[in-house]
Amino acid sequence: MNTTKRITALLSLVIILSLAACASPATPPPEAAAPTQPETQPEATEASAPAEVVTISVMTNRVGTQAELLEQIARKYEAENPDIKVDFSAPGADYEKLMKIKMAANDMPDVFSTHGWAKIRYGEFLLDLKDQPWAAQLDSAIKPAVTDDTGKVYVLPMDQEKTGPAFNADVLKEYGVEVPLTWTDFMAGCETIKTKSDGKVACVHMGGADSWPVGQYYDFFSTALAISPTPNDEKALLEGTYDWTKYTVLSQNLLDLKTKGYLNADALTAKYTDSAVALAEGKAAFGFYGPFICEEALKTNPNFNCGVMPIPSLVEGDKPTFAGGELTTWGVWKDSKHTDAAIKFVNYFAQSENVKAVAESNKVPAGLAEIEVDAGYLTQYYTQYADLRTFTYFDRIYLPNGMWDVLCKNGQDVLAGGITPEQATDNIAKEYARLLASQ
């Protein structure tokens, strides 16, 4: 009996301690999270003392050759600054999850990339870089994505996206299809490819098993549906009063692609890498991705003739557009212990030759003005469509956090026949209202 009592008492103590631990927030309260003054570095104040070597942690979401280039530049910076060491890492696919965990623990890298979410997601963790020499040089197209109304500059954008569907130029030429600039022309082109290839070439290849390619479709065409036409629904979307029944057309168009046989038969179970292979091997004509898939496809077929087109317009009288936004960025953690070294690191990357090298590795325009970039085989398309407008990715401005996954999953469900386009709209509208209210 006594032993039982003792065990019960011990367990109670443990549970009380656990609950007491829960009473304190896992993350610092807002006051604690408020921006703090950066600590003054010894090397900045004590010129006579021997320089102390500091190590800054740097993390990027970029992978492959792009990550290698960033690391090369980082090593050059390190060589030129013997008192600073750079702990560089590119964790790849796990970057986003890793950063969410780091944000929850308020333990961020000194310098990190923001992959399209400089303001909405990472904003409260970033130092204002408005006083840096390159801040006045931000390109007008990317400026709204990395600054706010107060003038805060969240990150250094070394380049910027200029994205639309990618295509196999040889396939289009073989079947006599012009690059379609409207949805009607797009569907007509698909019919031609399907008929002339006897169904052997998929008009659109979608790696739906990864789910994000489905979201990419919605993101592209949401702008064409609600933002680029005149009049448009931008105000309603910003105010949260958008009539979501209008959105059904996107799910219906997606379903039409499937029912008319224009999508690859395994659109729900193929992966992004399968799309790259299909495009490279001429088994598909279009992919709702962006220039980045060209590089992936070239690994399979070095002779792949990749093209990038604007997003076809959906509304009569409207013009096609490109999607844009951040691509390769560096931001500085506001609570970094080595703010000076971190800012110096970012400023080093802002040098024109480094910006040019980074932008050219991605074959996209630079993030800073007056830096000419050779986009290689894509230059012809950027030149051809130079007059078309570029809009920031739809979800980054008009949708609350968490909606991307809702679009991906409902699109998949529509393709699987699990729900109708109308039901998808109901789900999307419901989740939009809920997520907006909880922000």
Next chain:
Amino acid sequence: MDIVQSAKRNIDEMRKTGGRWRRFFDSPASLNLMYAPALLLFTVFIYYPIAQGIKISFTNWNGYSAHYSFVGLEKYRYMFTDMRTYKVIINTLIYGLGSTLFQNILGLAYAMLLNTKLRGRGIVRTIVYFPVIVAPIIMGYVWYFIFQYDGGALNDIMLALGKEPIDWLGNGPRAVWLITLVNTFQYMGVAMVVYLAGLQAIPKEYLEAAEVDGASGFYKFIHITLPLLMPAITVSVVLNIIEGLKLFDVIVSMTNGGPGYASHSLSTMMSDLFFAGQDAGFAAALGNLMFVIISLFGISSLKFLRRKEVDL
């Protein structure tokens, strides 16, 4: 004799001078101290996360921000009105109960086969048990490449037979059952080992006596083998139910819960809501529901099967 008396005197002296600590370590109560390290680990890795999970389920935390508010029971209210929850519960039960059923039937069948004087039974036992040592995520990818539409092994066979290829994992309900079968394939070896141990513990005299009385093979199985195997059945079934209801890796590697939400289990949905949906509150509420469901099924099956053991 002098030496013995001297030793006794020394011990008595030590007891007198050793003080409270020595008396404490000499007493059975000191054994309670041995729980402390385990209890500390449980506190840090089990109780604290559980308490945090309960707390987060009452907030609108997005999973990373420093800012969040308490929203009471809102996440639970939403969870029970969201149709996805019911779909995911049904899938979880199929994974848990379906896998348990198949694993135990097949595991028992293999155990009975290997309990005979079969030639090469060591090889059979190794082959059946081998998938258990493969990481579930790898097992999922292996089967993904078998079921893959374009270039998948199964569709290559279909094409060789002149049939049209099938997008095996592109249909939600079918994907759920295929995942269940893959999980069964991976873990039936565990059930086999448990049953084999149980079968080998059954005294041969019982079966021989029944044989003398003219009992058929089926009769012996139902009335002798099965009742005496109840302790092994309890262990195997309860373990399989708990593991099946927690299924995660195989789903992620085969379908990632898709198409849409069609093959999500409670655990994959919880992960999806936390990381992709950025709704830690909802994810935590779902996690707590999962805890309740697993506890209910685990405890009730344990009680039910234990009662059968008592009935013997």
